[in-house]
Amino acid sequence: MDLVVAIGLQLLYGIANLALISLGLAIIFGMMRVINLAHGEFLMLGGYTVVVSTNAGVNIWVAMLILAPLVVGIIGVVVERLLIRWLYGRMVDTLLATWGLSLLLIGVITSIFGASTASTISPPLGVVRIGQYAISGYELFLIAVTALLLGAVWLTLRFTQLGLLARGTMQNAQMASALGVSTNRIYMITFGLGAAVTGLAGGLLAPITGVLPTIGATYIAKAFITVISGGASILAGTAAGSVLLGGINGIFTFLSGPTFGEVALLLTAIVLLRLMPRGITGRFFRKSL
Amino acid sequence: MNQDIARQMRPAFAWALIGVVFMFAAPHVLALFTIINLTTAIALAVLALSLALIWGHGGILCFGQVAFFGLGAYVYTLAGINFGGSTWAVLTAVALTSLFAAALGYFIFYGRVSDVYLGVITLTVTLILFSLIRRTSGPEYKIGKALLGGFNGVSSPPLNLPWDTRSFLFPEQVFYVAMAALILCYLFAAWLMNTRFGRVCAAIRENEVRAELLGYDARAYKLGIFTIGAGIAAVGGVLFANGVGRVTPDVFSLFNAALTIIWVIVGGRGTLIGPIGATFALFYLTSALGGQSVLNNNLVLGVILIVFVLLVPRGVAPTIADWVRARRGGAAPDRVRRRRRTPEDKA
Numbered sequence: 072m073d074l075v076v077a078i079g080l081q082l083l084y085g086i087a088n089l090a091l092i093s094l095g096l097a098i099i100f101g102m103m104r105v106i107n108l109a110h111g112e113f114l115m116l117g118g119y120t121v122v123v124s125t126n127a128g129v130n131i132w133v134a135m136l137i138l139a140p141l142v143v144g145i146i147g148v149v150v151e152r153l154l155i156r157w158l159y160g161r162m163v164d165t166l167l168a169t170w171g172l173s174l175l176l177i178g179v180i181t182s183i184f185g186a187s188t189a190s191t192i193s194p195p196l197g198v199v200r201i202g203q204y205a206i207s208g209y210e211l212f213l214i215a216v217t218a219l220l221l222g223a224v225w226l227t228l229r230f231t232q233l234g235l236l237a238r239g240t241m242q243n244a245q246m247a248s249a250l251g252v253s254t255n256r257i258y259m260i261t262f263g264l265g266a267a268v269t270g271l272a273g274g275l276l277a278p279i280t281g282v283l284p285t286i287g288a289t290y291i292a293k294a295f296i297t298v299i300s301g302g303a304s305i306l307a308g309t310a311a312g313s314v315l316l317g318g319i320n321g322i323f324t325f326l327s328g329p330t331f332g333e334v335a336l337l338l339t340a341i342v343l344l345r346l347m348p349r350g351i352t353g354r355f356f357r358k359s360l
Numbered sequence: 361m362n363q364d365i366a367r368q369m370r371p372a373f374a375w376a377l378i379g380v381v382f383m384f385a386a387p388h389v390l391a392l393f394t395i396i397n398l399t400t401a402i403a404l405a406v407l408a409l410s411l412a413l414i415w416g417h418g419g420i421l422c423f424g425q426v427a428f429f430g431l432g433a434y435v436y437t438l439a440g441i442n443f444g445g446s447t448w449a450v451l452t453a454v455a456l457t458s459l460f461a462a463a464l465g466y467f468i469f470y471g472r473v474s475d476v477y478l479g480v481i482t483l484t485v486t487l488i489l490f491s492l493i494r495r496t497s498g499p500e501y502k503i504g505k506a507l508l509g510g511f512n513g514v515s516s517p518p519l520n521l522p523w524d525t526r527s528f529l530f531p532e533q534v535f536y537v538a539m540a541a542l543i544l545c546y547l548f549a550a551w552l553m554n555t556r557f558g559r560v561c562a563a564i565r566e567n568e569v570r571a572e573l574l575g576y577d578a579r580a581y582k583l584g585i586f587t588i589g590a591g592i593a594a595v596g597g598v599l600f601a602n603g604v605g606r607v608t609p610d611v612f613s614l615f616n617a618a619l620t621i622i623w624v625i626v627g628g629r630g631t632l633i634g635p636i637g638a639t640f641a642l643f644y645l646t647s648a649l650g651g652q653s654v655l656n657n658n659l660v661l662g663v664i665l666i667v668f669v670l671l672v673p674r675g676v677a678p679t680i681a682d683w684v685r686a687r688r689g690g691a692a693p694d695r696v697r698r699r700r701r702t703p704e705d706k707a
Binding site for chain 1: 475496
């Protein structure tokens with residue numbers, strides 16, 4: 072029984088982890104049809120924000136939950152104004168430009184902090200015991216935060232004025248614009264919010280993974296597969312993609328070690344896309360957010 | 361028809377001739393160290409050529425061309441160690457890589473995945489190969505006699521004369537082989553672009569729906585050119601393994617994937633010689649940057665990519681060609697005139 076609970080929680084953590092690293096990407100992709108190849112670097116910047124500010128004496132919770140999303144959100148808005156807005160409607164060029172941005176950010180951070188690991192911080196919260204098994208309390212905390220974050224995004228999209236305008240813009244940007252919505256501003260805010268969520272995720276993961284200028288590359292493969300398999304709708308897509316791929320990754324990791332977990336995840340995604348080219352939410356839950 | 365192709369390929373033959381002259385002149389003029397370095401650059405140029413073919417000409421946005429390049433290098437190395445000779449290793453590398461690309465391409469093209477997804481999927485494949493091979497450092501990960509070596513990679517056996525496993529080639533001879541391979545791949549790609557197959561691929565790039573309404577199966581043509589491109593990339597990988605002497609998981613890194621894209625963007629999509637030239641230019645730029653520590657390599661390449669996407673989206677070669685044509689007074693060559701006639705409705 073204890074074993075079942077422990078494995079179940081590990082599986083759940085894997086799923087939450089995927090959802091956490093993908094949500095920011097999904098918000099930007101779902102709302103703006105922009106695939107942000109600098110997504111991994113936004114995660115990396117969130118991590119650096121936490122490590123640097125914690126070492127400077129800021130409380131770790133403040134650094135993770137407030138500073139990381141704030142800093143990366145502001146960077147997101149700046150990037151949108153300087154780079155992305157010139158390229159709306161040109162998906163391929165946006166991809167390439169954000170890739171350039173990704174290299175640029177890696178270069179800048181390497182120049183400032185050096186290529187090796189910055190001094191790390193240890194995860195807060197101790198160990199939770201389930202019978203004879205021990206589970207990191209911080210991992211449980213991350214599961215809870217992911218659930219809360221998904222809930223918050225749902226509430227924002229469903230019940231606020233901003234959410235309504237954003238959904239309208241997403242469905243038909245020209246019509247929204249004709250009705251007096253400044254789609255330009257909506258895009259800017261969306262990109263900033265997506266970046267902020269990404270920064271939060273990067274900050275929360277920093278105590279577990281440590282930070283490196285190139286750490287983004289370890290996340291983005293998983294984040295991209297999750298978002299693409301999930302399809303265009305932000306929440307249902309992220310949730311469905313994370314559950315499916317996180318589950319498969321967890322099961323294969325349990326059976327054959329972490330080496331083949333990611334490969335199984337990739338193969339699943341490729342077969343899935345052969346069957347449903349527009350992702351899970353392209354076929355099921357089409358009306359969902 | 362054949363005469364037509366020969367006429368279309370005249371500029372390609374001119375470039376190939378320059379290549380041949382360079383191939384025989386360089387070893388007499390340059391030091392051996394430079395020659396060995398050049399071999400690596402040539403291998404990368406073959407990679408750039410393969411992407412120029414499938415992206416610039418076939419319109420397939422493949423972000424993971426290095427996956428095929430790296431697979432070619434790895435298969436060559438592992439097969440070479442196991443077979444004890446390079447002849448079958450080279451053939452196996454190209455065949456297996458093409459097969460892998462065909463299998464991946466089947467899922468992508470027959471699933472009718474859109475071009476942006478295609479880029480992301482191919483990139484993901486590359487990154488997962490990267491993290492997979494990095495983890496294979498234990499003694500249990502081996503293929504036949506060859507240990508995979510994880511992060512440190514495997515040292516590659518040198519090329520030998522076909523079916524004569526005892527006469528290894530010296531670095532200078534490998535340079536000749538590499539240069540000859542580049543010229544042959546270039547001529548092959550230029551020829552392919554002018555065949556019926558290549559023209560249908562171009563038609564699909566310009567307007568997929570229209571090409572399909574005319575009765576061409578876009579999926580099959582795209583799969584075909586994708587597989588051929590992967591085969592050429594594998595040739596580059598084999599040369600790379602020989603130029604460097606070992607192959608590490610770093611061939612699959614995000615940085616290398618980005619670099620390949622940058623060569624084609626800078627050189628110019630739609631030309632073959634542009635990306636080859638850009639590869640040599642940027643290879644020497646990054647080597648020079650490696651010698652100093654003020655400017656980071658990533659930073660410089662990121663700026664180059666952003667600047668080209670925003671300001672010179674067509675790349676250097678087409679921009680120069682336009683400029684030359686304007687100075688000559690608008691006598692546009694045949695190839696360009698035909699392109700102008702196609703509607704730009706996709707842009």
